[in-house]
Amino acid sequence: MSGSYVDGKVREALAxxxxxxAVAQKIxxxxxxxxxxxxxxxxxxxxQAIAAAAIERVLRRARSTGPSRGAGNGALSREALARVLDRMGRDDDEPAASGGGDKGTTPRAPSPAAGPVKAAPPGASHEKSMLAIAKAFAAKKVR
Known part of the structure; x- marks a missing residue:
């Protein structure tokens, strides 16, 4: 179908x-x-864009109702979030702080009486935190 057919119909609607x-659009x-x-x-x-949108809508709906999604909204479980938060700001070679042997406890920040905390170079802890979050999400998708 040529564009001239559409152009003719548009002229008809405008007339x-x-x-x-607005009225021509409705017509x-x-x-x-x-x-x-x-x-x-x-x-x-x-x-092409219409087809892509239709496919994305169906895939999104299938993902939200799929059995492997846990809560169905893509959120991390409490345990996964605790692991990510535990790893934030730590060097990869630094061991995780044990919260008294309990698996579900999160480590506490050092008290001021423990002495000064060595500051990381600007942006380094943020970068490590973002990498830890990215690794957690990548590990979740692999499972």
């Missing part, structure tokens, strides 16, 4: 609407609902 774009939509050739000709330039 019927006395130049009003053109009404025409396209009755004329499958016009609808296809108008949608042709956007067909």
């Amino acid at each position: 019927a609407a006395n130049g009003s774009r 053109l939509i009404s025409m396209a609902a009755k004329d499958p050739q016009l609808l296809l000709a108008m949608a042709q330039p956007f067909l």
